[in-house]
Amino acid sequence: MGAREPVLIEGRWQASRDSGGEFRAFDPTRAVAFGPAFPISGARDVEAALASASAAADQLAACEPERIADFFDAYALGIEHDAPDLVALAHLETALAIEPRLAKVELPRTTGQLRQAARAVRERSWTQPVIDTAAGLRSHLAPLHKPVLIFGPNNFPFAFNAVAGSDFASAIAARNPVIAKVHPSHPATSQRLAELAHRALVEAGLPATALQVLYHLDPALGLSLAGDARLGALAFTGSRNAGLALKAAADAAGVPAYLELSSINPVFMLDGALRERGAALAQEFFASCTMGAGQFCTNPGVVVVPRSAHGDAFVEAAAALFAQAGEGVLFSQGGRDHYQAASARWREAGATLIGGGEAASGEGYRVRPTLWSVDAEQFIADARLRGEVFGPASLIVRTRDDYHDTIAIARALEGNLTATIYAAADDAYVQGALAAQLRPRVGRLIGNRMPTGVAVSAAMNHGGPYPSTGHPGFTSVGLPAAIRRFAALHCYDQIEESLLPAELRDRNPGGIARCIDGRWTTDDIGAKP
Structure with missing residues (x-):
């Protein structure tokens, strides 16, 4: 050895104290x-x-x-x-x-x-x-x-x-x-x-x-x-x-x-948006689902599409893109096993494969992207269809109309990191009702773009209700x-100023924003407004 x-x-860097074994990195392209x-x-x-x-x-x-x-x-x-x-x-x-x-x-x-x-x-x-x-x-x-x-x-x-x-x-x-x-x-x-x-x-x-x-x-x-x-x-x-x-x-x-x-990050395609730019949305969806072999926590795992001429055209275009897609490489054997098992659960629950899915031919942890389809009634009735598939796979859920089924699907969702609504001007009524249903079920509500990008911004929420995270109040x-996840709230009651931390003393030489007597200010305590 x-x-x-x-x-x-x-x-300091030192030898392990234990003899519990060893491991090496794996090249995912060759396993x-x-x-x-x-x-x-x-x-x-x-x-x-x-x-x-x-x-x-x-x-x-x-x-x-x-x-x-x-x-x-x-x-x-x-x-x-x-x-x-x-x-x-x-x-x-x-x-x-x-x-x-x-x-x-x-x-x-x-x-x-x-x-x-x-x-x-x-x-x-x-x-x-x-x-x-x-x-x-x-x-x-x-x-x-x-x-x-x-x-x-x-x-x-x-x-x-x-x-x-x-x-x-x-x-x-x-x-x-x-x-x-x-x-x-x-x-x-x-x-x-x-x-x-x-x-x-x-x-x-x-x-x-x-x-x-x-x-x-x-x-x-x-x-x-x-x-x-x-x-x-x-x-x-x-x-x-x-x-x-x-x-x-x-x-x-x-x-x-x-x-x-875990999160399935539902994407709702309303009919007006599909009428205006359905072909472009199919390409946008395909690129998002297969980026990085689908190994993103904000991958679009479910796409809700109405049964309409525009919806049919979107599904046909997306299925063609998945059918022509090349292989993706997953990180590990365990990841590939999960991808295959989770896809099999979709099939057992009644989903139909409509794009991709051929066996990967190359070595390593390779998989083919897959696109599946199921009716709204099945999706709502069977929780197996609402589980995450970590990899380049997505489930299209077809609705009979652009309102009742769509709202029912939103109500059936567990907590998610994100949800997206693609809408046009004439979708305003459905969009408003849908947003109201989604708001308490997701951390980030997105308009007219795929969820895979997560900007590093002070206004970002990369969190959400359970089971997407363990606590809905943090990102x-x-x-x-x-930072606030890893802090304790310390209160000082009638404590002498010399014992106070700098942020809480009368003088504020650092110009920190502080709430003093109900007003946020950078002033010293006692300073004239």
Whole structure:
């Protein structure tokens, strides 16, 4: 047995304390292992990471925000300097396209998130200071004084990576140490990101123990870790079953769990929009569904189309595009197995394959895109048709009219990350009624465009009602809102000013936006309006 790659524990790269086995990355295009061996950590690694991160919590919480911001800026710059190697590694481990996906879209999004975190830290407005001078009460959002455990997903090796993504940036911005459980689908990419993050932490004068990195765990050990009361919070992006198991363990220990689970992201095509631009919408839908082999949490999994001449033309055009589509490469054998099993459930529930679906001919984890169709009555009656298929597949639901069936479908939906309405001017009545039904069922309501793009904006909500996430009040994308998941509300009642945090003192030299006696202002307390 050769040497294994080190883990990042206790502020340094070191050999795993455990002999729980090893794994290698897999090339999805050939289904063969490659690269160095990474350790599968056991209980000793986990305990060391927990103890080290817990010991760092108070120290990191006391750090000046400027140092945190300097870390983010330095880390973003380091990623940019290392971009060619990082992109090459991620491409080998995920088969995602170098251009434009990794190099021009995801990596810049990642560095952009880090720089947004730096700005939010400097502005401090994420702390939401509120002061009631008459009652002598002052409150704000503050660090948890405990580490945050982050489980990274397989589909974004940069932007959602446990050592670089929004969860990581949000936890560090709130001045909490991170225990990163990176995804084993891209260990070398994660290792390189962790090396850059560790170096930037040290250079910024932050605790080197603010980041612990584990590559792989036995599922039972992962549940044990999630249920450790030393954690301040847990963040997870992945399958519903795995996320709910982690949440159950966290709930038993009183650990808040923020989960992104599953979503079918329904798209409603109203007849006026199909009349105006049906052919273009078919192309737009096909491109969205098959982008990145459909491995997006906002993939359009269900498209609702009326049985009309315009609807028939749209379905015919979309089916032709799927029939001509090339193969896509999924991240893993498990992903391909899920794709095939979930598609089989659609068939068993009465859906008809109308486009694509031929067996993939190439090596590796390749699949063919598939387009399915079912009547509205079947979709409403059978919950199997409302389950997520993670990959390049979508289900068209045909309605008898543009109102009653459409509204009934909206009412039957579980919570989703997104819902989209394509409408024209003469669809206004249906559009209004449909939007009213969808609004409480989705985190982001979209007009006239596909859901796959997620802008990194302070106004973005990448969240939604259960079961798309574990809590409808939070987002995993968009700062400063995402930071607030990993904060505690601290209230000070009649406390001497010298003991108050800077955000809550009478003077406001940083110009932080504060709510003082019901009015948001950047003034000092006692300043004349």
